[in-house]
Amino acid sequence: EDQVTQSPEALRLQEGESSSLNCSYTVSGLRGLFWYRQDPGKGPEFLFTLYSAGEEKEKERLKATLTKKESFLHITAPKPEDSATYLCAVQARGSQGNLIFGKGTKLSVKP
């Protein structure tokens, strides 16, 4: 069964304190791995897509990496506005556009 597990469930950082979020996945043939950001009361917002092991993508203070079993979302020198829930999702090869999501990591960045 295709599955996505994210850790930690919650993470509190001080402004400027870099850290990483983990996403472990089991899928019958990976078509793509995705990171989304979700703010309270809003729908998820697309951040990155990674397709193959070794691939990296960056956007401002965020950098996503992918291996054959997991993905990391590195947050460098975070700011309070980075506080949100970060969701990881996978798409299995042969599936349609539907994604399998993890339960997310709730990130809080204190000034």
Added chain:
Amino acid sequence: DSGVTQTPKHLITATGQRVTLRCSPRSGDLSVYWYQQSLDQGLQFLIQYYNGEERAKGNILERFSAQQFPDLHSELNLSSLELGDSALYFCASSSTATNEKLFFGSGTQLSVL
């Protein structure tokens, strides 16, 4: 603003009732997805439509049904509601049937009392 519109934002109803959630996709997007988000289960895929046709089905209950109309808006119908159906229901759209870059609406918060 993602460009995906969901109505209503909040819905409070009683067990046994039936409700309809509405979704207008981004202009030009042909694919519509419905997801359910609860605290313990996270985001769960329900169903996908592409240009009016059902494309993929997830763990959608038989009490739930959906359709996509010729103008591409979609409706999710939930019937014989139970307390456990209380959740946030999201609609998302994408330009193609397999495009993984989904644009999500702000959701409908359903409370079944």
